[in-house]
Amino acid sequence: MELIKKYIEENKERFLNELFDLIRIPSISARPENKEDMFKATEYIKKCLLDAGADHAEVIETKGHPVIYVEKLIDPSAPTILIYGHYDVQPVEPLDEWDSDPFMPEIRDGKIFARGADDDKGQMFMHFKAFELMIQTGTLPCNVKFMIEGEEEIGSPSLKKFCIDNKKKLASDVILISDTTMIAPDIPSITVGLRGLSYMEVEVTGPNRDLHSGLYGGAVMNPINALTKMIASLTDENNYITVNGFYDDVLEVSDGERKEMAKAPFNLEEYKRSIDIDNEVGEKGYSTTERTGIRPSLDVNGIWGGYIGEGAKTVLPSKAYAKISMRLVPNQNSKKIDKLFEDHFKSIAPDGVRVEVKSLHGGEGYVSPIDTIAYQAANRACEESFGKKPIPVRSGGSIPIVSDFEDVLGIKSILLGFGLDSDAIHSPNENFPLFNFYKGIETIPLFYKYFTEMSR
Amino acid sequence: MELIKKYIEENKERFLNELFDLIRIPSISARPENKEDMFKATEYIKKCLLDAGADHAEVIETKGHPVIYVEKLIDPSAPTILIYGHYDVQPVEPLDEWDSDPFMPEIRDGKIFARGADDDKGQMFMHFKAFELMIQTGTLPCNVKFMIEGEEEIGSPSLKKFCIDNKKKLASDVILISDTTMIAPDIPSITVGLRGLSYMEVEVTGPNRDLHSGLYGGAVMNPINALTKMIASLTDENNYITVNGFYDDVLEVSDGERKEMAKAPFNLEEYKRSIDIDNEVGEKGYSTTERTGIRPSLDVNGIWGGYIGEGAKTVLPSKAYAKISMRLVPNQNSKKIDKLFEDHFKSIAPDGVRVEVKSLHGGEGYVSPIDTIAYQAANRACEESFGKKPIPVRSGGSIPIVSDFEDVLGIKSILLGFGLDSDAIHSPNENFPLFNFYKGIETIPLFYKYFTEMSR
Numbered sequence: 001m002e003l004i005k006k007y008i009e010e011n012k013e014r015f016l017n018e019l020f021d022l023i024r025i026p027s028i029s030a031r032p033e034n035k036e037d038m039f040k041a042t043e044y045i046k047k048c049l050l051d052a053g054a055d056h057a058e059v060i061e062t063k064g065h066p067v068i069y070v071e072k073l074i075d076p077s078a079p080t081i082l083i084y085g086h087y088d089v090q091p092v093e094p095l096d097e098w099d100s101d102p103f104m105p106e107i108r109d110g111k112i113f114a115r116g117a118d119d120d121k122g123q124m125f126m127h128f129k130a131f132e133l134m135i136q137t138g139t140l141p142c143n144v145k146f147m148i149e150g151e152e153e154i155g156s157p158s159l160k161k162f163c164i165d166n167k168k169k170l171a172s173d174v175i176l177i178s179d180t181t182m183i184a185p186d187i188p189s190i191t192v193g194l195r196g197l198s199y200m201e202v203e204v205t206g207p208n209r210d211l212h213s214g215l216y217g218g219a220v221m222n223p224i225n226a227l228t229k230m231i232a233s234l235t236d237e238n239n240y241i242t243v244n245g246f247y248d249d250v251l252e253v254s255d256g257e258r259k260e261m262a263k264a265p266f267n268l269e270e271y272k273r274s275i276d277i278d279n280e281v282g283e284k285g286y287s288t289t290e291r292t293g294i295r296p297s298l299d300v301n302g303i304w305g306g307y308i309g310e311g312a313k314t315v316l317p318s319k320a321y322a323k324i325s326m327r328l329v330p331n332q333n334s335k336k337i338d339k340l341f342e343d344h345f346k347s348i349a350p351d352g353v354r355v356e357v358k359s360l361h362g363g364e365g366y367v368s369p370i371d372t373i374a375y376q377a378a379n380r381a382c383e384e385s386f387g388k389k390p391i392p393v394r395s396g397g398s399i400p401i402v403s404d405f406e407d408v409l410g411i412k413s414i415l416l417g418f419g420l421d422s423d424a425i426h427s428p429n430e431n432f433p434l435f436n437f438y439k440g441i442e443t444i445p446l447f448y449k450y451f452t453e454m455s456r
Numbered sequence: 457m458e459l460i461k462k463y464i465e466e467n468k469e470r471f472l473n474e475l476f477d478l479i480r481i482p483s484i485s486a487r488p489e490n491k492e493d494m495f496k497a498t499e500y501i502k503k504c505l506l507d508a509g510a511d512h513a514e515v516i517e518t519k520g521h522p523v524i525y526v527e528k529l530i531d532p533s534a535p536t537i538l539i540y541g542h543y544d545v546q547p548v549e550p551l552d553e554w555d556s557d558p559f560m561p562e563i564r565d566g567k568i569f570a571r572g573a574d575d576d577k578g579q580m581f582m583h584f585k586a587f588e589l590m591i592q593t594g595t596l597p598c599n600v601k602f603m604i605e606g607e608e609e610i611g612s613p614s615l616k617k618f619c620i621d622n623k624k625k626l627a628s629d630v631i632l633i634s635d636t637t638m639i640a641p642d643i644p645s646i647t648v649g650l651r652g653l654s655y656m657e658v659e660v661t662g663p664n665r666d667l668h669s670g671l672y673g674g675a676v677m678n679p680i681n682a683l684t685k686m687i688a689s690l691t692d693e694n695n696y697i698t699v700n701g702f703y704d705d706v707l708e709v710s711d712g713e714r715k716e717m718a719k720a721p722f723n724l725e726e727y728k729r730s731i732d733i734d735n736e737v738g739e740k741g742y743s744t745t746e747r748t749g750i751r752p753s754l755d756v757n758g759i760w761g762g763y764i765g766e767g768a769k770t771v772l773p774s775k776a777y778a779k780i781s782m783r784l785v786p787n788q789n790s791k792k793i794d795k796l797f798e799d800h801f802k803s804i805a806p807d808g809v810r811v812e813v814k815s816l817h818g819g820e821g822y823v824s825p826i827d828t829i830a831y832q833a834a835n836r837a838c839e840e841s842f843g844k845k846p847i848p849v850r851s852g853g854s855i856p857i858v859s860d861f862e863d864v865l866g867i868k869s870i871l872l873g874f875g876l877d878s879d880a881i882h883s884p885n886e887n888f889p890l891f892n893f894y895k896g897i898e899t900i901p902l903f904y905k906y907f908t909e910m911s912r
Binding site: 029030031032090091093094097153154155181195197199201206207208209210211212213214215216217218219220221222224225227228229231232233235239275276277278279280281282283288289291292295296297298299300301302303304305306307308309310311312313314315316317320321322323325327350351352354360361395396397398421424425426427428429 | 486487488546547549550553609610611637651653655657662663664665666667668669670671672673674675676677678680681683684685687688689691695731732733734735736737738739744745747748751752753754755756757758759760761762763764765766767768769770771772773776777778779781783806807808810816817851852853854877880881882883884885
């Protein structure tokens with residue numbers, strides 16, 4: 001432990017500078033314009049891990065953005081830990097709400113501000129530096145593999161096939177992922193549940209061209225009016241989702257488990273204050289943490305149509321669009337939900353409009369057992385570095401590939417995240433506290449140590 | 457009549473070239489970036505009318521875009537016709553739906569394609585050229601004044617004050633306006649009714665920043681979800697508008713008048729085919745022409761919020777916006793409707809969001825009597841040039857300033873328009889058939905002639 005702290009202390013500035021170099025590469029997976037940057041990011045990471053002491057590193061092409069595979073195999077009798085992370089980031093819009101350039105990392109109030117500062121460049125980089133630390137201090141206790149992808153933010157379309165094609169290469173005893181949050185800055189957490197995702201885009205077409213809203217208004221169905229009615233009907237007054245068959249596969253969580261979950265510290269007033277809302281709103285009969293942890297949800301992620309510039313334009317538009325996503329709970333199948341949504345949404349189209357629905361991405365939820373060696377090792381690692389036991393939490397987010405890892409590779413994942421809800425991932429002013437960054441680097445080697453010890 | 461036709465024939469190419477020069481000036485009143493172009497347009501028009509033979513022309517500043525005032529006074533005992541028009545045009549978005557540059561006029565299929573080709577540069581220019589024609593052929597029978605404004609497309613915010621300040625200067629016997637449509641290419645029409653307008657913008661705010669839709673989705677009211685519910689509730693299943701008190705001042709049109717209106721030629725199948733819709737949709741109990749002619753309506757003209765770029769971004773946005781306008785019938789007051797809408801819209805905001813409402817512009821409806829000399833003169837002019845009697849129609853559009861003209865100046869307006877519904881005004885590929893352009897130039901001098909004769 002002293003050795004770990006000393007190494008971090010002596011190298012902390014360099015760690016940060018190296019992370020900043022990675023952050024400065026705008027590797028936005030959703031934007032074709034940034035294709036070149038994706039390659040730059042892979043080259044940077046490959047070099048970073050080879051410099052740290054990896055035996056082998058390669059950039060492997062996929063149909064989409066490439067995957068970086070790296071290994072350091074030291075002892076066939078020792079266990080193997082596979083680190084998963086992603087070098088791609090979310091788009092940065094709306095740009096004018098950022099206080100600094102999203103790709104020029106800045107430290108303010110003890111936090112790194114930049115796109116990817118937390119998700120996932122910052123959290124992934126903790127693993128790179130913990131890896132370096134163990135090699136440089138001669139304390140690496142087991143074999144390590146890295147699988148770093150570039151399509152997490154667009155639903156990892158190529159990674160399942162990558163796993164199938166490289167099953168042997170990826171063989172390992174546990175997958176360790178830092179892409180989740182802690183309950184609070186001083187409360188370490190291990191994520192034991194993730195939601196699935198079904199992300200759709202809909203297009204509603206009324207007349208074949210934009211019309212003058214005076215000459216036609218009142219006689220022709222306006223596709224925006226229609227779209228608002230359709231979306232409004234997707235949830236009822238209790239915030240239940242009305243898509244036909246939506247809840248068929250939802251497993252209710254037992255009262256006992258709900259009681260257990262309710263023990264996790266949660267301050268509703270602080271929650272509301274942190275995002276400046278007067279009232280929390282959600283599915284009737286469930287608490288705020290349950291609404292994101294164990295229940296599905298439906299959000300419009302974007303909507304657009306008609307004239308959205310300055311001033312008044314009296315148009316009755318031809319088209320209106322929305323991006324609508326549903327978070328799913330374990331046992332719901334995203335492909336099935338895609339289909340249910342499409343059928344339902346088309347069925348509620350009013351007279352006078354035509355509707356198209358397509359799936360943009362999706363993935364399954366995940367529940368992790370807590371009686372495994374890996375969970376216990378993470379538990380001990382956190383206890384030692386934070387001075388308190390971590391809390392198992394069900395996150396509302398989705399890392400769809402985690403359920404694929406189990407299906408394809410047969411390996412369980414440990415979700416040991418060091419982010420905070422206030423890190424504003426996917427939003428303007430994404431940030432990552434320096435405390436968390438260094439605490440992650442400190443905790444990871446302890447996980448390696450206990451996992452190796454307990455596996456023998 | 458022969459004289460008129462001969463002059464048009466000899467000058468038709470020059471007329472078109474001069475109109476094109478005006479169209480090429482992108483005088484979009486809603487865009488501050490185009491301020492310089494507004495001045496260019498006024499200078500062009502001033503020169504055009506002086507060249508045609510006007511005695512006096514001036515560009516008069518207002519708080520907004522300037523007004524051009526021009527006069528040719530030939531005989532104190534003759535009547536005076538005041539021509540109203542506007543040199544400003546609508547924005548051109550969505551640009552990618554135009555088949556040619558909106559400000560580079562092109563002739564295709566016998567039509568001029570450009571922003572402003574009809575509304576109102578094309579229609580206004582017919583008056584300029586008819587004026588030139590009468591002067592050059594020595595047939596101008598009366599006094600003429602022009603009042604050409606630059607803010608019609610943003611609700612004429614300065615023109616009422618302009619009329620109050622210049623009441624004496626504007627004194628005349630009738631106001632002649634070409635900014636409306638004909639029922640069909642071969643059916644001349646005189647517009648005897650216009651709708652009023654109340655155009656609002658709403659802003660719905662949920663959390664104070666964009667959130668991750670996984671971490672927060674289901675527990676926090678999404679402002680887009682909220683906005684869709686609020687807008688959806690503004691009209692009921694019969695397409696009645698639900699804003700409290702909205703219909704209080706609506707005057708029902710008598711069955712007799714409705715029967716009379718129903719005699720105007722209207723082909724519903726052709727109407728639906730022209731805009732490619734399967735079903736017409738509107739207020740229960742009224743026909744398509746009634747829904748735009750004598751009934752109010754509510755349209756969302758624009759909506760936006762969240763992520764609207766390519767791909768999938770899992771954001772629960774902080775804000776959502778919409779532009780919502782209501783067309784009003786005569787006797788509804790736009791200011792009163794603004795207030796009713798604001799109160800109603802705020803009252804339906806669900807828990808968890810805050811709402812702001814502002815009025816972007818508005819104006820009153822208008823009904824014109826048909827037993828006036830001016831109407832009869834227009835009737836005879838159309839009958840002579842088209843070979844058939846014009847039909848009185850109630851248009852769904854709004855020219856809010858027309859009711860102000862009556863209130864402030866005490867002068868009735870004649871709405872003698874030569875556009876077609878298919879001209880796509882306010883839309884991509886706005887156009888104006890050459891036939892209509894020249895037919896307008898031919899008809900206008902006949903109006904001057906009959907109006908002068910009948911006024912003596």
